[in-house]
Amino acid sequence: MKKLFLIAAALFMMSMAPAQISAQTEANNSRPQMRQGRGGRGGFDPAKMLEARIKRMAEQYQLTEDQQKELKALFEEQAKNFQRGNNGRRRGEGNIKREKLTKEQRDSLKTAMEKQRTDLETKLKKILGDEKYAQYQKDEKARMEEMRKRMEQRRQNGGGGFGGGENGNFPPRDDD
Secondary structure (H helix, E strand, C coil), X not given: CHHHHHHHHHHHHHHHHHHHHHHHCCCHHHHHHHCECHHHCCECCHHHHHHHHHHHHHHHHCCCHHHHHHHHHHHHHHHHXXXXXXXXCCCCCCXXXXXXXXXXXXXXXXXXXXXXXXXXHHHHHHHHCHHHHHHHHHHHHHHHXXXXXXXXXXXXXXXXXXXXXXXXXXXXXXXX
């Protein structure tokens, strides 16, 4: 079960990492829009994150307008597939309890997620072309490694998951 969860989390993070990184590095004037909900967390606009992801990729890989449109359609399709496959299994969504999956269900879910990831990679390669896709893969690998390092550092510092370090204290932010 842990392996399945780690695979699902890794696939989700890989698909969302570029948008999250670009959203974090946007100009400070976009921060108030992101600071919604409880304690300045939780509220985000998926459409804005999608646009930021496409904008970052367009600049990084010198994409044409047609490539940008194709990426937008691909990422929107991916988001719909993720929501459809999730079936309310996310933590804190209503009163839905997470049932324990059987081994067959886990295997089926894992196979479906692997197929979705393979399909996404195939379509990305077609849109970006061989050279840009190779650079994209290299960049994604570096982002994932950086994310793993940050997660490990949080674990070592007692921060665990989302939030601050020891006793929930957050380091001061640049824009505060």
